[in-house]
Amino acid sequence: MPEPQKTTRVLAPEEMRSALEKLSKADKARLENAARRFSSGLSITPQDLLQIVFEKALSHERKCPDGVPVVVFLARAMESLLDSYLTKREHDAHEQAMLSPNAEAEAAAIESVASLDDPAEWLQAKQTLAALTEKIAENATDEMVFQGQLEGMSPQEIQDVLEITPVQYASALTSIRRKSDKFF
Amino acid sequence: MTKKSKDPRIQLFHVARRDVEDILAMSDDELLKDVEEYGDMQNVGKLVDDAYLAAKLSVGKSRLAAAKDALEKRKHDTEAVKLIDVAKARTLLQAVASNDPQFQKKYTLAARGLQDLSDAEVLSIISELVSLGAFPDGWNL
Numbered sequence: 001m002p003e004p005q006k007t008t009r010v011l012a013p014e015e016m017r018s019a020l021e022k023l024s025k026a027d028k029a030r031l032e033n034a035a036r037r038f039s040s041g042l043s044i045t046p047q048d049l050l051q052i053v054f055e056k057a058l059s060h061e062r063k064c065p066d067g068v069p070v071v072v073f074l075a076r077a078m079e080s081l082l083d084s085y086l087t088k089r090e091h092d093a094h095e096q097a098m099l100s101p102n103a104e105a106e107a108a109a110i111e112s113v114a115s116l117d118d119p120a121e122w123l124q125a126k127q128t129l130a131a132l133t134e135k136i137a138e139n140a141t142d143e144m145v146f147q148g149q150l151e152g153m154s155p156q157e158i159q160d161v162l163e164i165t166p167v168q169y170a171s172a173l174t175s176i177r178r179k180s181d182k183f184f
Numbered sequence: 185m186t187k188k189s190k191d192p193r194i195q196l197f198h199v200a201r202r203d204v205e206d207i208l209a210m211s212d213d214e215l216l217k218d219v220e221e222y223g224d225m226q227n228v229g230k231l232v233d234d235a236y237l238a239a240k241l242s243v244g245k246s247r248l249a250a251a252k253d254a255l256e257k258r259k260h261d262t263e264a265v266k267l268i269d270v271a272k273a274r275t276l277l278q279a280v281a282s283n284d285p286q287f288q289k290k291y292t293l294a295a296r297g298l299q300d301l302s303d304a305e306v307l308s309i310i311s312e313l314v315s316l317g318a319f320p321d322g323w324n325l
Contacts, residue, residue, distance in 0.1 A: 020236060026212035028229035029219050033207050035231070037200035041193040047235045054239030059246070075204055086194050125192040132199075149202050150195040170206075177203045181222045184200075 010063035011070075017058060019070040027071040034075045036184040038082050041125030043118050044110060052109050053077040085110040128183055135179050142179070145172040261315045270303045273310045277301075280313070 011019065023031070035046035053074050056062040064073040129150075137143045141164065148158035159169050189195060207215065219225050278298050281287050301309075313319065 023229075023232065024212065025229055026215050028232040029215055029223070030207050030210075032228070032231045034200075034204045035235075037203050038197070040200060041196040047231055047238075050232060050235035051239045051242070054236050055243055058239055058243045072208055075208055079201060079204065082197060086191075086197055122192065125196055129192040129196055132196075146199070149199045152189070152194075152198045155202070173202060173206050176199075177206050178218070178222060180199070180203065 009066040011066060013058070013060045016060070016064060016070070019064075020054065020057065023071065030071050031074055033184075034078060037180075038078050040184050041121070041128055042082070042110075043121045049078055049081075049110075050074075052081065056109070081110055132180055132183050135183075136176055138179075139172075139175065141168065142172050142175050145169065146176055149176075257315075261311060268307065268310060270306060273306050274298065274301075277306055277309060280318075 031050060032046065035050045039046045039049050053062070056077060057064065057074065062073075062077050064070060133143075133146065136146045141162070144162050145158055145164075148161065153161070155169060158164075159166060162169075164172070189198075210218070216225075219228055281298060
């Protein structure tokens with residue numbers, strides 16, 4: 001017998017709207033920071049990226065499960081939109097067929113304001129990355145953690161490869177984030 | 185996306201992901217202290233407020249446009265039904281009902297008989313069929 005499907009309650013549109021109206025100063029700082037970092041190297045502005053996720057939340061196109069902090073939901077929405085957009089360009093047609101059915105629509109939301117085919121954007125991202133790498137290379141552990149991040153390794157993979165403790169990893173992460181603040 | 189990429193935009197995205205994880209895990213106090221030290225405390229929230237306002241306007245406009253379209257459609261359907269001759273509508277309904285037993289069940293025509301339906305009921309059924317797109321555009325009712 002098939003297991004009954006678990007249904008998660010999601011915030012109703014009016015609940016979402018009310019939560020968005022009540023975002024704290026710290027949550028706004030989190031969202032700004034996330035939008036700046038996620039849009040770095042792309043031709044989409046942080047404000048455009050934020051606007052897209054707000055629109056999706058307000059129109060109930062993206063639903064926030066009850067119990068998930070709204071700021072986390074919005075940050076994940078930004079991440080997911082850009083992931084779909086970037087993944088689309090990375091995968092061939094066969095792989096694309098296996099992506100989630102929403103991936104195409106998600107990518108389209110970003111494609112309406114940005115284009116990965118822009119060579120100036122590519123060059124700018126390359127320059128930003130070079131300057132960031134130089135700044136982070138001032139500390140050996142930070143540099144190695146950063147290289148792991150660039151390659152898309154998971155936190156656990158980075159810790160295993162570098163043989164560092166979670167505390168050392170967290171410290172490197174904070175150091176990298178602070179050094180990178182001025183680049184985003 | 186764990187595949188190694190040479191695209192600097194994707195590499196920056198990987199870094200952003202980890203940084204955002206870190207930012208989401210920070211306490212409010214820690215975060216605001218960081219902003220005070222490294223960021224622009226005076227303008228915190230402005231970007232979010234501007235984006236939210238633009239999103240509200242955009243969603244509002246879309247809803248208004250959708251409501252206008254729905255109203256137009258309803259008006260169009262009502263006008264189409266108003267132009268129908270009741271006798272002609274009965275003939276049409278009889279033709280549809282005799283060709284489709286499911287249709288008879290749905291509208292309980294078998295039990296009551298088409299002739300027992302009032303003019304208003306006949307027009308109401310035709311109106312429903314029009315709004316369901318049962319008659320192609322240009323159909324002469």
